[in-house]
Amino acid sequence: MKIQIVENVLKLNDEVAAANRARLAQGRVFTVDLMGAPGAGKTALLEATLKRLPASTRAAVIVGDLATARDGQRLQACCRQVVQVNTGKTCHLEAHHVARALQRLNLDRIDLLIIENVGNLICPVGFDLGQGAKVGLFSVTEGDDKAAKHPFLVRESDLLVLNKVDLLPYVKFDSGVFRRDVARLRPHARLIETSVTTGQGLDLWINWLLGCCATLRTRGRSGGPVAIGRGRPRKTRPARKDAAL
């Protein structure tokens, strides 16, 4: 006997993510899920960000890695609340990792939570963590074809960051090609170019974060929706087999 179901396979993850989102909204914590390849500069960008944030914005970080506490140790030098998550065999963070990490944070003393996902351009994208926004980080040393090769990341990210732009004179990276691919996949995507070494673009990136925090506070006070970005339910409609060609 065949039983029709049509349900999102990651439904149970999404339920935990929804609970995370509700907890974070209650604490008025704006949360970013930062995704990028290993070596793209996620931790370096966070170090630079945490050092530059105004004292009035209290930040915390959850950092995911398969193994070691090295990133967590680096970030502890610039942030009071850091939780390192070791995922073992799992190549991305899932909502239950974040739920456990949230238990170790004092959400009443946080305005901004940055989740540094495991270095990976593919696997983290489909797993909702309860974040307010997703940020996709690329770097020029990875090559200008990476947006085209990772359409899910580009389309799901509320903001894209292109890092290490100080290295543009030394690497084969055509910014026009990269931008065209991004625009094709997500026509109105916001893209910020950064260099942690020279400081280029860091103000834009930090202002974006602060703007999201401010929007969350304002919306929270007025009783409106508090999640920014894509806290939307996943679609559960199967693709049409008979779609007209």
Place this chain on the structure above:
Amino acid sequence: MHELSIAQALAELVRQHRPAGVPVLQVQVQAGPMQAVQPDALELAWKAVTQGTDLAQCRVCVETPPWRLRCPECGRQWNSDELESTCACGQSTAYPVGGDELLLLSMEVGDLPAGQG
């Protein structure tokens, strides 16, 4: 290798939906092209997570629909195995529509074992 996590999530979901006592013979999954799911990898991961469990006899069948593309110039939509595809009007900047679904579509269950009806 997100297929392993997907297989684990799928097994939990199947257990939620299965009628009590009956064997589940096959589950049908649809993974849109955005999900970058390899059917072979998901089938292997499914075997690994169900081995020695109540779902050990259950097969997973993965359906991977093609990209659905839309031309920003003329609005035409078509299916394509490749994400980069040129429209009949000559435009090569078609963008994908949907394709991010990851669904448990259905399950095939057997009869109740004799004497348990």
